[in-house]
Structures are given as C-alpha cells and as structure tokens.
Amino acid sequence: MPQENSLELLDKFVKGYKIFIDTSSLLLQESEKFFQNIVPLLEREKKSLILPLSVYRELQKLANDPAYCRQKHGNNPELNMRAIRACKNVVRLHQARLVEVFADPDDGDFADNVFLHVLTKKRMQYDMLLITQDRGLASEATRIGKENRAVHGMKKILVQRIGKNGSLQRIIDSKATPQTDSEEIPLNERFAFTKEVMQIPGRLPVSKIPTTGDSVTATRNGKTKPLRLLDELGRGGEGSVYKTNIPGYVAKIYNPEKITRLRYKKLELMLTKNIDCEGVCFPLAMILNQRNEFVGYLMRTASGRDLGKSVFMPMLLKKYFPRWNKIDTVQLCVTILKKLKYLHDRNIILGDINPYNILVVSPKEVYFVDTDSYQVEGFICPVGMPLFTAPELQNQKEYGLRTLGNENFAVATLLFMIMHPGKPPYAMQDGIGIKENIISGEFSYPFGERKTGKVPKGPWRFCWSHLTYQLKSTFYETFWRNGNLHSEKKRPSTGYWLRLFETYLESLKSGKMSEWDEEALLIFPTRFKKDRNKTYAKCKLCGKEYDEESLEQGICRTCLSDGDKYHCERCGREMIYTNYQKYIKHAKRYKICRDCYEKRNTIWNRRTCKNCGRMFEITLGEKEYFDKKGFALPTRCENCRGRSQATQIHREVRTPVQPTTSSVFDWIRNFFN
C-alpha cells in the first residue's frame, strides 16, 4: 500500500472512528512509526486513541517484571525493553490527551474481553477500529462487526494490524473468519475437511476376542509392542475395557459384531495424527489378538465420575464435591473448553457431546472418554442425544457429517448445564417438550428488555442472574431464536467461550465479585445478583441482603412465603403459617386446613326443633364436635338452646383471607344471631 493512500486511510479513521489499540500492537517496534503518522492527525482533529486500563497494566507488568515478561513471551530481552518504551509512549500521549484510558470494573484484567465487550456494547453508536496483531482477538472482533452489519446495518467494526512501515493493514481476510485456530496447527496433528461420508460395509473376521490374561499386540505406524490384558474395568454396548500390564494404559476390546472394516479404517486414520491432549483418552495404538486380527485400541486410563452422575445432579454434586463453589464450576468449564478447543482446532468434532462421556476428578482434572466415536474427516459419529442436538439436526433420521456450528450448540448446552447444574437450557414453564423447545428456540431466561415469565421455578433464575453480563448475553443470543448468534454458522466457538469463562474465573478469583455480592461464589445463589443502581438492606429474618424495595416491613419475599410448618388438626395434612400471615397480616394460625374447614361447614343434617318447630341445620363440624364430646346430637335449634343455656357450643370460626362463598358469612351471621 503506497504511503499516500495509507495516510488517507488513517485520516479517515481518525475523523470517523473510535480507535482502540491492543497490547500486541503497542509492543511492536513499528508502533513508533505508527505514532509518528497518527499523532499530527489526532492533534488536528482533537481526537484520542482509546486504551483499556488492563492494556496499560499489562504493559507495566511486562516493563517492571522481567520474570513475568519471560513467562509470557519466552526469553526475549528485547521485549522487556519494548514494553518499557511502550509504557513511556502511552504516558506521554496520555498527558498530551491523545490517549484516553478507561477502566471497566466488570471485565477483570483480561484485555481481550474488554475489547470484545466494548465493541459489542457500543456497536449501535460508533464506527470502531481495533488495532491488534492478535489473530484470535481479531477474528472474534471481526465476527462482531459482521453480525453488526447483518443485524443493525449501520455501524462498522474494523480490525487492522500495524504493518512493517507503521501503516495499517488488514489482519484477516474479511470474507473468511475461521472459527478455530486450526491453520496454526501443524499438519501432523490436524485432520482434513471432507464433505463426503465414508461408507465401508462389512465386518472383519476375528477368530478370538481376547479377555483377561490374554496376550495381545499394540501396533502403530509399523511399530509393535506385546501387551497383556488384566482385569476388566467396565463393559458397555460396544465392548469391554481392560487394564493392561503397562500402568496408566487401558485397552478397549470390541464385541465381535463391532469389529467392522469401517471402524478399522477410522482407527487407522486416527492413528496417523499426533493427538496428545491431557485428559483426552484418544486411541494411541491398535490392539491385535494373537492371530494379528484387529480387536480394539489402546488409550490412557481415565478416572472420575461422569458429569451426569455428579455435577448434573445437585444432590450428588453435594455428595461427591462438597467443597465446590462457583470458582470450581467455572474452572471446570475452562478445563473442558480447553480440551474441546484442542480437538476443534485439529478438526475433530466430538459429535456425541453428553454428560456421560466426560469424567470429572476435580475442576482441573477431567477425562474425555469414548473418543473412538469422534468425527474425523469422512468418518462420522453416528450417535447423539437430542438434548445436545442443534435445532437444524433435530428430527433428522441420520446425523451424517456434523459441522462445527452443529457442535457449538452442544458446547453451549453443556456450559449452560454446568452453570445451572443439571438444568437444560430449554427447560421452561409450559414447555412442550425438549425437541420442540429446541426447534422453536424458546429460551425463557431474561436478558435486557426481554422477559418471558417462563423461567423454570427454583434456584435457576438466580444462577442465571449471577453470570457475567457477557456470558448472559452470549447464552441468550445463542439460544433465543432471534438471537444474533442463534444460527448454525454464528454460534460462539470454544475459543470465544474460553475467553469469557477465563475472565469470569479471573474476576471470581480476584475477590472483586464476592466483595460486591457475597453470593457470587455460591453455586446455588438464593437471590438475584445485586444491582449497582439499587440500595440493599438486610432481611430482618434471614439476614441476607436484598433490594430494599422488595422487602415488606423489612422481610424478604422468600421469608414471607416461608413460615412454621405444622399439621391440620383434623386431617393431618401439612400446613404453613407463613411469616406474611404472622408479621404482615397479623392473622391467627388456623387449626385446620381450608379443605377441612369447608368440609366442616357443609350441612350434615336438617331437623325440626322440638321447641319452636323451625327447621335447623347441623353441620359436619358440629356433628364431629358432639360425637367427640360424647353428646347426643341436639334436638332443638340454636335459639332455643341458647335460651336454656344448657350447652355452650364451641365452634371454631376460621376467617378466610378471601371468603370464597357468601354462605360462609351467612353461616357466621346466623351463628351469632
């Protein structure tokens, strides 16, 4: 790009755009030239570059702490020097009001997220330019820009890098925004893309399925190693898993009907790439029986409990991981996302993501099992669970080749179900059914102005409320049918999620979030997240903090609907004397339940008074009373009885909060007349 055009372009940006600049660009030697070009323009237009505080902090850290610098960027003494210079430049420009530094307390220390957040938040108002050398950040930012054009049509978000002569250049071809960083992965780790499903019919002959005690051979790339099968560890629909004489390695041996040509070819392909990710129990070698027939594969040992029988069941979560708090569930998301990203970057699609093939030992130690079902190239993963199946694949007879977009729906669902332990994203009040709700994109959780009033009952709305703004926004846009990340190609990638969860983890660990709201660390919060625009007061009964306006005479809603539990004297049914009745209404505690009350007021018998000859009624309640006392039923009406004062009838009068029938009042009136 000639110098002339480059300056014109810069001029256009300074005049019309909010310009953000990232650490990676500031650290470049060429940034000096860039500043020489842009400073006169900024001065002329009285504009400034925008820099998040976290970028400045990062520069400072790199400048002042050579050890940190080494840890981040390897042994590169020059980088430390550049950081020092960059710091000086920023300070100088800031003093000249050519750089504006802003702090966003919600975003923690991870600058990338601050950029993405600001770009998302301000995209309706400004044309924006982000200057960065980081392709990952650039691709996410470009994506926000693309969505913006598609949805809002007006404002532009551009991403450029600083080039050799200090001029701005395109960092990403705007036509293709890769969802993964797969281009940077070496070929011997990366599978190819195909559009055709591999079909190889037929089984392979096998004379004997080895079992405990048998000798087998592990083979890969022509190398072989003898092995012995030890104890059987588990058995499933496809075969059995055995310990081997090599500690840390187990063998999956298939059932005879599962030993097919297709499976053999798939494993053969899987073994051509070096897939090595801690916790992903990927096939490492083929297992042959003593006649050198293919019978299974070798993998690393997994341990832990599957998500379905731990994190996804609150009672079991409490039982097996009693000490966990929000930091642990968020860390678990990060751990899982890193593995997913590793696989996606290598064009491996899991296909059947579900809670039963992810095992958890601790938030940082997780195992992926059943990896032989993963989709690689033309070898599909033929199974899947409807709950994790994207709307576009629901009701399809066969799954076929899955796309990353399909898979990202399952990823979002899995993350949602970790943050709302076990609760599927589309479970909602008045829901029709799992599949139907997924297809219709009926997401019930509130965001911004939209509220459905159909969020499932229980703690889930509080879990949702405590998520960070960006996570809520991303879940919402992904799951809601009109969300701008809802369609197959736009769903957030594992890399995108990873950034969001890493920021969340950082802010939780820093203590900032629990400083503001003491429930930030609860996996199951008991109320909504505190709002910065509201004042809070403690509930008189439970002592927890609530929005002052929601308290009634100093008592929170939860406590108001709670109260003393006791039993109906007549039928034994459990009743509750709520704190609302007690402290607000100052109503007395009923002895019997409403049903019994109504039943007792029904007329049991009508008879004629012996004295006056008028008809009178005996209610069921009266009858029960006389029977209990061992009295004969009255033969005279109340008037006549009252006159003789022979008996004092005690009757219970229960004043209903809202009388259901006028007859109740009639009855009371008659009684006192």
Place this chain on the structure above:
Amino acid sequence: MNDLLRKKDLETNPTPRVPICLCLDVSGSMNRIVGGQTRDTGRKAFIDGREWNIVEGGVTALREMIGGVNLFYDNLLEDEVARFAAEVCVVTFGGSANLVIDFANLDRQEGTRQQKISNLTAQGETPMGEAVNMALDCLEARKDEYKEAGVDYYQPWLVLMTDGEPNGSEAEFNRAVSRTNALANNRKLTIFPIAIGEEADIDCLAKFSPRRPPLRLKGMNFKEFFEWLSQSVSRTSQSMPGDTVKLDTEGIKGWAEL
C-alpha cells in the same frame, strides 16, 4: 402426601423425570394361592365373579405382586440416577379404585411406602376402567406440576396388571380405553399391559394398548418383571428426554410368555 415438599422437589431437582403409574389388580381373585403349603377347609365361596375353594396357608398372587413392587422400589432407590429421576404412583383396583401412593420423589415416599404396599389386601370386583382413569388423572395432575415448575419429563409409563376381566362400569372402561389410546397414539404414554395367570382377559388388556400388545406373566414371575422394569427405568433415566428408549427385549423373556 406432603404437598409443599412434593412441589419443592420439582424446583430444586433438575433431573428430567420418568413418571410411572402402577395400576394393579387387587380384586378378590388375587387372593388365589399360587404356591406354598395349603390345607383345604372344605368351604367354598363365590368371589369376584367365580367360585373358589377356601384353603389355609400358602402364598397368594397378591403377596407375590407386593414382593415385586417393593423390589421395584428398592432397585430404583439403589440406582443413583433413577432415584432422582423416577416418580412412581400406585393405583389399585379391588372393589373400588384406590390411590395408594401419589407421584413424588422416591425419597419422599420412602417413609410410608413399604407399609402402604405391604398392607394391600385383595377383595371385591375388578373396576379396571375406573382405576386406569384414576391413574391417568394423577398423571395429568403431575404433568401439570412439571409444566408449572418447568421440569422436563420423559414419556410417562403405565403398567396395567390384572388377573381377571374388568367388571366395573362399562362407561368408565370405554372412557379409559379411549384415553389411553389417544395418549399412546400421540406418543404421550407407553403402556405395559400385563396379564397374570391364565384367566386374565388379554383381549380387554389389548384394548388399552394400541402400540404394544399385552404380555402374559410367566407363572408368578413378578420379581423378574419388576427387576426388568426397574432396569428399563434406570436406562431411560440415563438417556435424555426425547431419546427413543430401546427396551431390553431379550430381558422380557425372563418374565413373559412369548
């Protein structure tokens, strides 16, 4: 039943539910002796539509069934997932239709379950239609509670076991048949009609179930049946709602005459 806790469970437990209605025959004929040592008293009686010899001792069909139902509960409680996913309701028919145990989390029912099941007695006629209607009413009520709370659930199951033929109100019977047919045809209900012994009216049972023909229990293999049923529930609760659950057809051979 404790209504407050029954609803609270729906809010705090996210596990998709498998609702199961057991609709069980406890008419007089379930007092028939099916095993053990007996002594004839020489007396005869006309009960539940036919003449019987009265004996002392022995094991009744009802006892066998009770043993099976309790085993069913025990198995579900032992399974970590099914324990929180399965919800069971028990309706009996003998003389009249009775709701013995209403839907709730299994742990909630546990306090009184064994006593309620073990104290079942067999007497009177066979008002099957009334009982099926009652079971369906309970199911509808629970489904409404699921929806109100926002809880996912699997297609409900109805197990209908009888050793005789229905002799309640014909109108109730027809209403029950049309309800189960409508539900089953819309895939809103899975029905397992089970005939006990040779005298059970298999044609009548078949009317309830348009998609799945009735099976006849092999001898008094209640234990085997309920064992199989609990395994099927466990398997279902480890799938995800909406999955087509493949029943273990091989396992059926253990308890059904095929």
